[in-house]
Amino acid sequence: MHSGRLLLEEPIRMASILEPSKPNFxxxxxxxxxxxxxxxxxxxxxxxxxxxxxxxxxxxxxxxxxxxxxxxxxxxxxxxxxxxxxxxxxxxxxxPELQVVNKSERAISLEADSFVVLTPDQEKEASSALLPINFSGLSKSVKPGDTIFIGQYLFTGNETTSIWMEVAELKGDDVVCLVKSGATLAGSLYTLHISQIRVDLxxxxxxxxxxxxxxxxxxxxxxxxxxxxxxxxxxxxxxxxxxxxxxxxxxxxxxxxxxxxxxxxxxxxxxxxxxxxxxxxxxxxxxxxxxxxxxxxxxMYFKHTVKHVGQPMTHLESIASSAVRAAIKVRASVIIVFTSSGRAARLIAKYRPTMPVLSVVIPQLKTNQLRWSFTGAFEARQSLIVRGLFPMLADPRHPAESTSANNESVLKVALDHGKASGITKSHDRVVVCQKVGDASVVKIIELED
Structure with a gap:
């Protein structure tokens, strides 16, 4: 029995239950x-x-x-x-969203098999017989038999809060509809959706x-x-x-x-x-x-990906791929990446690593001949929408490899942030991706006590 090999292949060691839990994550x-x-x-x-x-x-x-x-x-x-x-x-x-306007904000009840007129005259008051809309070209866009839905947020016409109608007749700019499902419309504004019809807006x-x-x-x-x-x-x-x-x-x-x-x-x-x-x-x-x-x-998606995986990678994407592979191999707690544009961090996140990616955005000084300013805030905030990517904005006075008067590099600040957040603990492994001069470096470090 190859017990040593078996232990190496176990995703989680049983002894790990004896280790202290991370307080936060x-x-x-x-x-x-x-x-x-x-x-x-x-x-x-x-x-x-x-x-x-x-x-x-x-x-x-x-x-x-x-x-x-x-x-x-x-x-x-x-x-x-x-x-x-x-x-x-x-x-x-x-x-080009079409809306029904109910200025009175009173609830409007429409019964099934009744008729209601959709009119572009927004000065008229909304009622169970007439609904003002914000589009004057509706009568030119639809024809008898077309389907119209009115409601708020997610609606299908089957709920008691949304209406399913069918166009019955066109009268000038007005559209007469037959209500197919009764409902009560509440609020001042409802969305009008015409199924399969293009609105010229x-x-x-x-x-x-x-x-x-x-x-x-x-x-x-x-x-x-x-x-x-x-x-x-x-x-x-x-x-x-x-x-x-x-x-x-x-x-x-x-x-x-x-x-x-x-x-x-x-x-x-x-x-x-x-x-x-x-x-x-x-x-x-x-x-x-x-x-x-x-x-x-x-x-099909997987087969398509495998087919094209042999295509040449860019230098930056190769580094990103290597960082994720290394993190998975050593079971790192986090990947820390230094970036100014955010692109390197997004490329790493693209490979969907199982651990979080801490993106340390290094601000850059720029000028437009009238004033000086730092970039970085946009890049950090825009990283917030990417899966598994958690940005932090570095102090612009301390580049990735320099130290402050207190001898604290940006990397140490990032590691301390990871510990404070509960993402890492002593003896965890961390993969760091950064540029040193013109070279891109991926390194693995183990945290001390």
């Missing part, structure tokens, strides 16, 4: 994007969300004005300061541009969620607009796929966007559930 490797709304915009609630693991705060501009969301983001800044936890900001655009509207140039610019947004992305050109147009707004040229664009048109052009969108958000709610209306299984086939 980073939150789950999967990151959480939280939408800050009416019930989650106070400093206390936001602080609790940060403590619970929220990494990115999403601001949905389909409701609320600039002043409303500015008050919320100020509360977020206070919560970040009090909890000492980084949090990125994501602005979610409205785009720009993806990045003038209202969106106004919000980005004012609120987004003021708050240096880290991510732009581009709602209802339909073509790669939508992403290019948004990026061109951001490039004219100072530091927002660094903002990452996430294409939000919400309809079949976006799915049709998915490959080209993927080439342009920094990330993709799949809107399960709207797509769930347009596509039957069984179609979702065709989107991803694990077996």
């Amino acid at each position: 980073f939150h789950a490797m999967t990151k959480i994007v939280g939408t800050l709304g009416p019930k989650s915009r106070s400093v206390e609630v936001i602080s609790a969300c940060l403590e619970a693991g929220m990494s990115v705060a999403r601001f949905d501009f389909s409701w609320g004005d600039i002043d409303y969301h500015q008050e919320t983001v100020e509360n977020l800044k206070k919560a970040v300061k009090s909890t000492k936890k980084l949090c990125a900001v994501m602005l979610d655009t409205v785009g 720009p993806t990045l509207s003038d209202a969106d541009k106004d919000v980005i140039s004012k609120w987004g610019f003021r708050n240096n947004i880290d991510f732009l969620s581009l709602s209802h992305t339909r073509h790669a050109e939508d992403v290019r147009h948004a990026r061109e607009f951001l490039s004219k707004l100072g530091d927002l040229h660094q903002t990452l664009i996430f294409a939000k796929i919400e309809n079949t048109e976006g799915l049709t052009h998915f490959d080209e969108i993927l080439q342009e966007a920094d990330g993709v958000i799949i809107s399960r709610g709207n797509l769930g209306i347009d596509l039957p559930p069984e179609k979702a299984e065709k989107v991803f086939n694990q077996d």
Whole structure:
């Protein structure tokens, strides 16, 4: 019996149960994007969300004005300061979203088999017989027999809080619909979704541009969620607009796929966007559930990956791959990577290591001939959305290999941070990835008592 070999291959040694447990640990490797709304915009609630693991705060501009969301983001800044936890900001655009406006905010009940008129006249009061909408071209976009859904957030028309209707007649700019499922609509704003129909409205509207140039610019947004992305050109147009707004040229664009048109052009969108958000709610209306299984086939994906794995790697990707392999082999507690742009850390995280990746962002000094400033804050916050990646912003006075007056290098600060967070303990192994001069180095260290 080869007992020595057996012990080496055991994923967990039985004796490990006698070792002291780590007091704390980073939150789950999967990151959480939280939408800050009416019930989650106070400093206390936001602080609790940060403590619970929220990494990115999403601001949905389909409701609320600039002043409303500015008050919320100020509360977020206070919560970040009090909890000492980084949090990125994501602005979610409205785009060509169609909305039903209920100024009175009174609940509206619609009965099955009744008729309701959708009108672009927003001055009229919403009722069970008439619903004002924010789009004047609806009657030109639909035809009798088309399906329309109205509700909030995730809806299918089968709940008591959303409506499923069928277009019965077109009267000028008005659309007469037959209610197929009765429900009660509560609130001041509802989303209107037309199944399988293209709405002739720009993806990045003038209202969106106004919000980005004012609120987004003021708050240096880290991510732009581009709602209802339909073509790669939508992403290019948004990026061109951001490039004219100072530091927002660094903002990452996430294409939000919400309809079949976006799915049709998915490959080209993927080439342009920094990330993709799949809107399960709207797509769930347009596509039957069984179609979702065709989107991803694990077996085919694995074979495709193996087929292309022999292609030459870049120098940086080779280092990232080696760091992850080394960490797995020595069962490291954490991978520490020094970076200025964040790219090296993202490449390491791409290989989905089983241990957390601590990204130490080294700020860089830059000037625009008028003032001096440090980069690094954007890069650190944008790392928050990547699986298993936990950023910390280093002191710009201390490069990775230099020491301060107290003889503490940035590496020691990072190791101390790991111990304080409970991610490492004495005698743990740590893999460090950093640049020394022009050379990229991967080294393994063992922590002392």
